[in-house]
Amino acid sequence: MPRITTKVGKGYRVTLPERVREALSVGVGDYVTWVVEEGAVEVVKAAxxxxxxxxxxxxxxxxxxxxxxxxxxxxxxxxxxxxxxxxxxxxxxxxxxxxxxxxxxxxxxx
Ligand SMILES: [Zn+2]
Known part of the structure; x- marks a missing residue:
């Protein structure tokens, strides 16, 4: 399972790495949902x-x-x-x- 690290910038913005964009098949204008569970966060393409x-x-x-x-x-x-x-x-x-x-x-x- 690849691990990718990105820096949190101004306004807490984070770039979705290319591998993640491909895995979720999201592009500019799409939405992602952050599912927060105890100790972990899952990012999924928003329905x-x-x-x-x-x-x-x-x-x-x-x-x-x-x-x-x-x-x-x-x-x-x-x-x-x-x-x-x-x-x-x-x-x-x-x-x-x-x-x-x-x-x-x-x-x-x-
Ligand atoms: Zn309407």
Whole structure:
């Protein structure tokens, strides 16, 4: 497992080394998610969600959660509000019985 060291610069900026960019297949404009667990940090390519109304695409954190998430079958359902058009939709994500991660959006009642 290769170890790569990079320096923390002004504003705590860190360059993603080429090997890491390749491993995550991320480029300029993409998002990464830092998963902080006891004593370790994992960096993964961020999943993005696309507004079904206006096409705005961003990570989950950029959408406003308008009510507490709930469970539907094996999904967690989040009712989200788009920061660009203000419309509300449902984002379903979960692990299917086959083990496959499944996610999709539906237009909810506004
Ligand atoms: Zn939108």
């Amino acid at each position: 993005t969600i696309k507004c079904p109304y206006c096409g705005f695409e961003a990570p989950l954190e950029d959408f406003k959660l308008v009510r507490k998430p709930w469970k539907f079958r094996f999904y967690t359902v989040r009712r989200l509000q788009c920061p660009r058009c203000g419309k509300v939709f449902n984002y379903y994500s979960g692990k299917a019985p086959s083990g496959k991660l499944v996610e999709y959006v539906t237009k909810g009642r506004a």
